[in-house]
Amino acid sequence: MSYTTNEREFALPLPITQAARRTAQQFANSMPTPDKAKQVRLNTLAVCVVNDYLQMMGISCDPTASDSWNPVVRMCADVADLDVTGVGRLECRPLSMRSLTCDIPPEVWSDRIGYVVVQIDESLHSASVLGFTETADVEELPVSQLRPVEDLIDRLSQLAQPSAAPVSGKMVKLSQWLQNVIDAGWETVESVLHPEQSSLAFSFRSSEIAVTTQDDLDTGIRRAKMIDLGMQLAGNAIALVVELSPESEQRYNILVQLHPAGSSSYLPPSVQLLILDESKAIFLEAEARSADNYIQLEFSGEPGERFSIKVALGDATQEENFVI
Structure with a gap:
């Protein structure tokens, strides 16, 4: 049949x-x-x-x-x-x-x-x-x-289809932070850093940065995340802090800082903070010296643009991927 x-x-x-x-x-x-x-x-x-x-x-x-x-x-x-x-x-x-x-x-x-x-x-x-x-x-x-x-x-x-370049973790959607949609792992700066460390981070008029009003949305938002570089840190914890603030409807300012966390007052010498473009090329970088209590980089971008933040110390690296 x-x-x-x-x-x-x-x-x-x-x-x-x-x-x-x-x-x-x-x-x-x-x-x-x-x-x-x-x-x-x-x-x-x-x-x-x-x-x-x-x-x-x-x-x-x-x-x-x-x-x-x-x-x-x-x-x-x-x-x-x-x-x-x-x-x-x-x-x-x-x-x-x-x-x-x-x-x-x-x-x-x-x-x-x-x-x-x-x-x-x-x-x-x-x-x-x-x-x-x-x-x-x-x-x-x-x-x-x-x-x-x-x-x-x-x-x-x-x-x-050709495989995309491997990425570390999910893509963080930064613009959604302004609607208080926060990606897992990103906490308030105050919950990650000690008070004396968080006072160095950013000057915001609201310590919690609770996005509840249009004024708050226009001002911006910041979040922090612990960075794990394994044995390279030798007990010196560090935290990545990212601030997003609108410059206009189609442009955002992004400020990135690296801070010591835990009991340490200074960053490990030679730890690097790198900003990578969509093709993974470095377009901004900073390196901690022997007595730096933070390092930072600042840039701006448009909605839909992608970039990565890479923290490196010796052979150990951690990369976070973002889309504005």
Whole structure:
């Protein structure tokens, strides 16, 4: 029987080329038993069908780099993988016209970026790409659980995107501070620094900087966070303090300070405070001397601009990422 239910309406019919049938038969001829030959034939056809489809969609693949093209592996294992260039391996599982579930052997449950199910006509002249799933952990997958094949293209496009540069922690949204939406880990200056240290931080008319009125929003806000540089600090805790204040509707002033915390009165000598632009290039920097009780940097920016604050001492660093 063929599928006529609604969940099969997104099946993509494709012809099986003569070259694919020839390759499948060649691989099958070297198998020791008729059952193994049938398995390899169908696996090879499924891989060829998916390869042809992805090539038509402009996605580069290399079947010869796949285990299914390796004579030793296909002899010993039930594999039907297709190497998608620069992305990973898709498992292309064949399905007969009479099946409602697709066999996915445990040996292919890992090292795959997805599983595509291909329904192959008994004549071996046509096939339908029924859909795909990103993961598999069952030996019999109901075809009703498959996602549309269009989702496969979206999935491969996402995986093919170049990875962004790694960042430390989440992106802090500074402008939201003015609505009193404060990111986790950022506290009032008074709660992080001792009174004598916090008096050096900033001159605000409200010690709590509670954003409750429009005047407060127009004035600005400051928050502090403890910095952990591990053993490099040798017991000398330090705190990062950031102040955001509007200059106009489309421009903000940002003041960044580094303070000693705990019992220490001075910053560790040579600790660095760096401001990085969106490309991670340094555009401002300061370094503590032997008796500095704080260091600071100041700059301005527009909504949507991104920057990072990096604190460094020797080989130890901590980076905080911001968007205005």
